[in-house]
Amino acid sequence: MTEKFKIEADPSRKLFVAAVGGSFQISDAGGLAMAFLQEGGKIQSQTSEYTFVADTRELESVDPALLEMLEQAFKMYKTIGFKKLYVVESKSADTSRQIREIAEKMNFGGEFVQSMDEIK
Template identity: 60%
Template sequence: MTQKYNVETDQAKKLFIATVGGFFQMSDAEGFALKFMQEGSQIKTSEYTLVVNAYELSTVKQDLLDMLEQAFQMYMTLGFKNIYMVESKSAITSMQIRKIAEKTNFSGVLVKSMDDVK
C-alpha cells in the first residue's frame, strides 16, 4: 500500500471502507480524518456498514494513540448500521487496537481479515 489511507464506498454491498496502512504520522491521521468525514457526508450512515481495515497498519506511536482513541469514539457516534475493525497483521499493532477498543467500549467487531466482514 503506497498511499497510507483510502476511503471508499461500495454501494452494492452497502459498505463504507476506510483503509489505513503503513507508519502513520500526525499529518496522515489528519488527512485521513478529513477524507473520512468528506466521504462519510455523502452517504446515509444508518444504511451502511463501516469497515476500518487496519491490516497493513504499522505500530502506532504514542502521540497518535490519543487520536486513534478519538477515531474509535467517532466511529461509534456516526450511526453506522454495523462497525468492523480489521486488526493489523502486526501483533503489536493489533494489541494496541484491542486496548483502545477496550478503553473506548468499542461497539464494533474486531476481525482478522476482510473475509470476516459480514
C-alpha cells in the first residue's frame, strides 16, 4: 500500500474496507474522512448488510494528536449500523496496542484479527 489510506466498498463480498498505512498524521485525516463519506454514500441504505473492516496492517504509527479523532471514528463506526466490525491489526505492536486501547475505551464491540482471511 503506497498511499496513506484507501476506502472501498465491495458489493460482491458485502465488505466496507478502510485501509490505512504508513505514519498517519493530522494532515491525512481530512482526506480519509472525505473518502469515507464519499464511498460510504454508495452503500448508505445498505450498511446493515455490510461488514466494516479497519485494515491497519500497514499502519506504522498514529500521530498522538490523532488519538481523540480515532476515538470519534470508532464511535462513528459503531453508530453507522454495520452488520459486523473488524480491525485487522497493525504489524507494529505499539500501533496495535494504541488501537486496542481506544477500541476498549469506546466499547467498540468488534473483533481484532491478524489478516483479511479471518473476516467472516
